[in-house]
Amino acid sequence: MTPQHDFMIAAPLRAGARPSIDELLGSMAVEPGLADPDNPVIPFSRFSKIHFARVLVLDDPTLPDRVHFPNFYFPSPVRLALLVVCDGSAEDQIEELAELAGEGLRRLFGHCEGLDETTDLRRWLHSNRIDSATFYMNWRGRTVVQSREEQVLHDVLREELSALPAASPRETKRALREAVARRGVKLTPRDPTPPWRWLANLVDLIVVPIVILLMTPLLIVLAPILAIKLRRLERENPMIAPIRTPELMERLSLYEDRDLTSPFGAIGSVQPSLFRRLQATYILWLVDWAARHITTRGKLSRVRTIHCARWIFLDNKRRMYFASEYDGSHEAYMDDFVNKVAFGLNLTFGPAIGIPKIRWLLWGGANRERDWKNFLRRHELPTPVWYKAYPGLTCQDLARNERIRKGLESRRDDDRSIRRWLAEI
Amino acid sequence: MPTAILERDDIQALVRSGFGKLEGSRLLLVRVRPGREEQAREWLARAEVLSVAEFDDARIARRRINRILQIAITAPGLAALQVPDAVMKTFPADFLAGIASDERRSHRLGDVGDNSPSRWKYGRKGDEPHLLLMLYADCADIDAFAEATVEGLGQSCEVLQPQLDCGQPGIEPFGFKDGISQPLLDWDGKRTPGGTADQIYTNYISAGEVLLGYQDEYHLVGDRPLVAAGLPGAKGLPPSIDDPDLRDLGRNGSFLVLRTLRQDVQGFEEWTMRMGGDEEGALKLAEAVIGRQKNGLPLEGLRRVDNITGLADPEDNFTYDSDPEGHVCPFGGHIRRANPRTGDIPGGGRGLLHYLLVTLGLWGTVKDDVIAPTRFHRLLRRGRPYGRKGGEEGLHFIALNSNLTRHFEFIQNAWLMNPNFAGLSLEADPLTGHRLPSQPGFATDNFTRPRAEGPCTRYTGIPRFVTVEGGGYFFLPGIRALKYIARA
Numbered sequence: 053m054t055p056q057h058d059f060m061i062a063a064p065l066r067a068g069a070r071p072s073i074d075e076l077l078g079s080m081a082v083e084p085g086l087a088d089p090d091n092p093v094i095p096f097s098r099f100s101k102i103h104f105a106r107v108l109v110l111d112d113p114t115l116p117d118r119v120h121f122p123n124f125y126f127p128s129p130v131r132l133a134l135l136v137v138c139d140g141s142a143e144d145q146i147e148e149l150a151e152l153a154g155e156g157l158r159r160l161f162g163h164c165e166g167l168d169e170t171t172d173l174r175r176w177l178h179s180n181r182i183d184s185a186t187f188y189m190n191w192r193g194r195t196v197v198q199s200r201e202e203q204v205l206h207d208v209l210r211e212e213l214s215a216l217p218a219a220s221p222r223e224t225k226r227a228l229r230e231a232v233a234r235r236g237v238k239l240t241p242r243d244p245t246p247p248w249r250w251l252a253n254l255v256d257l258i259v260v261p262i263v264i265l266l267m268t269p270l271l272i273v274l275a276p277i278l279a280i281k282l283r284r285l286e287r288e289n290p291m292i293a294p295i296r297t298p299e300l301m302e303r304l305s306l307y308e309d310r311d312l313t314s315p316f317g318a319i320g321s322v323q324p325s326l327f328r329r330l331q332a333t334y335i336l337w338l339v340d341w342a343a344r345h346i347t348t349r350g351k352l353s354r355v356r357t358i359h360c361a362r363w364i365f366l367d368n369k370r371r372m373y374f375a376s377e378y379d380g381s382h383e384a385y386m387d388d389f390v391n392k393v394a395f396g397l398n399l400t401f402g403p404a405i406g407i408p409k410i411r412w413l414l415w416g417g418a419n420r421e422r423d424w425k426n427f428l429r430r431h432e433l434p435t436p437v438w439y440k441a442y443p444g445l446t447c448q449d450l451a452r453n454e455r456i457r458k459g460l461e462s463r464r465d466d467d468r469s470i471r472r473w474l475a476e477i
Numbered sequence: 478m479p480t481a482i483l484e485r486d487d488i489q490a491l492v493r494s495g496f497g498k499l500e501g502s503r504l505l506l507v508r509v510r511p512g513r514e515e516q517a518r519e520w521l522a523r524a525e526v527l528s529v530a531e532f533d534d535a536r537i538a539r540r541r542i543n544r545i546l547q548i549a550i551t552a553p554g555l556a557a558l559q560v561p562d563a564v565m566k567t568f569p570a571d572f573l574a575g576i577a578s579d580e581r582r583s584h585r586l587g588d589v590g591d592n593s594p595s596r597w598k599y600g601r602k603g604d605e606p607h608l609l610l611m612l613y614a615d616c617a618d619i620d621a622f623a624e625a626t627v628e629g630l631g632q633s634c635e636v637l638q639p640q641l642d643c644g645q646p647g648i649e650p651f652g653f654k655d656g657i658s659q660p661l662l663d664w665d666g667k668r669t670p671g672g673t674a675d676q677i678y679t680n681y682i683s684a685g686e687v688l689l690g691y692q693d694e695y696h697l698v699g700d701r702p703l704v705a706a707g708l709p710g711a712k713g714l715p716p717s718i719d720d721p722d723l724r725d726l727g728r729n730g731s732f733l734v735l736r737t738l739r740q741d742v743q744g745f746e747e748w749t750m751r752m753g754g755d756e757e758g759a760l761k762l763a764e765a766v767i768g769r770q771k772n773g774l775p776l777e778g779l780r781r782v783d784n785i786t787g788l789a790d791p792e793d794n795f796t797y798d799s800d801p802e803g804h805v806c807p808f809g810g811h812i813r814r815a816n817p818r819t820g821d822i823p824g825g826g827r828g829l830l831h832y833l834l835v836t837l838g839l840w841g842t843v844k845d846d847v848i849a850p851t852r853f854h855r856l857l858r859r860g861r862p863y864g865r866k867g868g869e870e871g872l873h874f875i876a877l878n879s880n881l882t883r884h885f886e887f888i889q890n891a892w893l894m895n896p897n898f899a900g901l902s903l904e905a906d907p908l909t910g911h912r913l914p915s916q917p918g919f920a921t922d923n924f925t926r927p928r929a930e931g932p933c934t935r936y937t938g939i940p941r942f943v944t945v946e947g948g949g950y951f952f953l954p955g956i957r958a959l960k961y962i963a964r965a
Contacts, residue, residue: 210935213932214935221931224931224932295567295569295570295700296569296570297566297570298570298571298573298574298578300570301570301571301574302574302578302579302581305579305581305582305585306581308581309581309584309585310916311916312896312897312915312916312919346839347838350843351838351846352838353836353837353838354835354836354838354841354845354846355838355846356846356847379897380891380895380897381585381887381890381891381895383882383883383886383887383890383891384849384887384890384891384895387849387853387854387883387887387891388849390695391821391849391850391853392836392846395836419695420695420697421693421695421697421699421883422695422697422699422700423697426700443916443918444915444916444918444919446897446902448847448897448900448902449897449902451843452900452902455843470931471929471930471931474931474932474933475802475927475928475931475932475933477932477933
């Protein structure tokens with residue numbers, strides 16, 4: 053199995069670089085937000101391992117919210133960021149990027165401090181890499197190549213099936229198998245998991261619960277103090293969720309629904325308190341572990357429409373950028389958020405300044421539908437350049453295509469399972 | 478926050494009824510003439526708008542009401558009537574922007590190609606009507622009622638022509654019984670949403686899902702227009718139930734969506750006949766497209782469910798739980814899309830442990846949770862058909878809801894126009910879809926009928942049967958709010 057990874061390369065913009073970078077980002081897109089796969093800066097079509105990528109300026113419109121806390125200041129530069137989700141390791145992907153798009157990356161990040169013609173690009177990219185605290189991927193192990201091949205398979209099967217005369221399920225399946233072979237549909241076998249990685253996964257799987265077990269007595273002893281502290285912080289955090297204006301909604305929606313999948317991104321500051329930073333670190337560490345080992349098969353809690361999501365700390369964990377790619381409209385995404393995973397949002401976004409009132413880590417917050425939507429839209433950053441390796445395909449499509457492939461390769465030939473398989477085509 | 482018994486004397490009667498007993502109906506789209514704002518407000522102050530209380534009282538006393546007037550106003554209409562800017566800003570963004578605000582909204586709503594607002598007969602951006610006057614009377618009287626109303630408006634307003642004439646509700650032009658499934662509103666303030674009863678489909682919804690200023694299905698009062706208590710005229714408005722410093726301009730009001738949907742009856746009949754082969758096949762195909770039998774009964778084979786709360790029509794007692802493969806009603810069938818009858822937990826709840834496992838995503842099948850829970854996305858429908866057999870026919874679709882984005886736009890976008898609804902691909906609503914690709918290379922003009930015997934029957938290249946010819950987002954104010962707007 054090929055693992056997926058994510059990374060972000062981000063660096064502060066040079067003073068006065070904003071107009072020029074906005075223009076460059078605009079030139080990379082075919083429509084607002086949708087990257088041209090062949091754009092000369094980063095020609096994404098040349099990369100066969102990149103699932104998603106986005107380039108944007110992390111310019112936080114909610115920095116003034118910090119005035120709600122006395123003497124709360126920290127440097128929070130405006131950064132230019134490239135985010136990538138890829139098959140295989142981040143290091144390899146950065147290498148490939150430097151190799152195939154080195155010139156473009158220089159042009160892009162030349163708008164940032166610290167990169168000029170004399171800089172070693174590879175070293176600069178690696179040293180400006182910011183890793184996410186939590187990375188969720190809808191289906192661990194499903195590669196870009198697999199996703200694309202299985203869609204071709206589905207198209208071929210659908211076409212062939214519609215042309216076949218009525219026959220018994222078994223005969224139909226045999227005819228379809230022959231057609232797939234005849235038309236030379238390529239289905240690359242999955243990469244085997246090398247033993248060392250298998251072992252590493254196992255260790256990773258058990259180490260975290262052991263650490264939790266070891267930490268639990270300490271947490272229980274400290275619980276009364278932590279509870280008092282938590283409730284005080286929750287009460288002190290003011291809700292900042294004014295009604296959305298038509299102008300804001302029009303500006304944000306300009307970058308949405310260009311594909312059946314859209315990018316989402318939101319930025320905000322963490323409530324000033326060491327406790328809050330530790331809380332966020334601990335919780336995101338746990339969620340990241342769950343995303344690696346538990347929620348690896350098509351759903352995050354009950355949500356089936358998220359391709360990937362990452363929670364990224366900035367400025368020594370004083371700020372956070374959240375990025376995701378979701379299927380369907382923004383309102384449908386919010387429906388999922390509020391009706392299915394409000395508890396998870398409260399856990400992971402709880403320390404954010406201005407969040408609708410949360411009680412005891414889990415309650416309130418995202419359950420307050422209208423306040424939550426008003427709050428989140430305020431923190432949203434549009435994504436001017438966004439790339440998806442399999443346009444038009446949703447998580448549902450990818451999962452169905454994989455089931456169809458499995459069915460094709462399966463030796464089960466009872467009529468019932470073949471009928472089920474045929475119905476999916 | 479306490480739930481509240483609805484203030485029936487402050488709510489327009491349309492929230493209660495579609496006035497089906499009055500066979501005639503006329504929709505007047507009206508624009509306030511510049512410089513005549515005061516006159517228009519005077520007319521508004523005098524207008525006799527029927528309230529739910531008056532409607533109910535007449536019904537109990539078996540007294541017939543011969544003429545009914547209801548009034549709704551667009552955002553440009555409120556501005557034209559000189560509602561102060563500070564108040565305008567408190568309206569939700571979707572209402573202020575309007576149904577035809579920008580290309581992105583049109584894309585989401587499926588108003589593209591021949592459905593584009595640029596081709597509409599009314600409601601284009603920048604050219605919106607100000608008021609919607611909904612008139613109801615007997616067929617013999619509706620012309621006279623409309624004339625009297627226009628006369629009453631005098632020089633204050635311009636009435637857009639042609640006026641929208643409607644027939645009696647009940648059967649829509651394709652021949653199907655319409656308007657059957659309506660949610661039951663919690664008129665008595667008894668409902669506590671979100672309990673275990675809601676883990677299965679419920680037809681009973683909180684008042685705040687339709688009416689502004691009341692608690693909705695989230696136990697909250699949604700965004701609505703508010704007026705600072707000190708402003709002129711604010712005293713006449715009800716207090717806001719979640720902020721004592723504000724008066725609630727929204728309370729007892731609702732947002733109204735109007736869409737004129739022209740139906741190609743001949744095209745629909747020809748296509749179903751061509752694909753169905755014979756009369757019987759054509760009828761079955763038409764019923765699959767709609768998702769109901771022509772006479773309004775559920776499709777044969779859907780198991781009846783006895784414990785749906787708040788059922789308005791006893792014949793409406795079904796869900797799709799007994800049809801998980803779509804063999805009886807295709808997933809894409811119009812009414813399965815528009816009201817998928819899902820509860821909070823797929824297949825219903827089975828105790829706390831099950832609930833926790835489902836919530837954490839550790840339990841369930843691949844089909845679970847591909848459709849959102851239904852109770853957050855319902856509409857009260859008050860539309861009426863128009864036109865005559867052989868001529869131009871269609872439906873003036875009217876829906877009431879408290880949140881245009883979460884109710885109307887969600888249903889239209891995530892359920893009807895979504896080519897990926899319920900895990901389908903490349904097909905939007907077979908009845909109302911626009912048939913254009915959702916993006917280059919991705920068609921939406923297909924329709925799939927799963928069959929127990931094996932491969933699905935797929936219809937490709939379906940023609941368009943419904944064209945949007947106009948529309949608007951309106952505020953249907955409460956009676957006191959109407960007086961506030963009229964400055965009476």
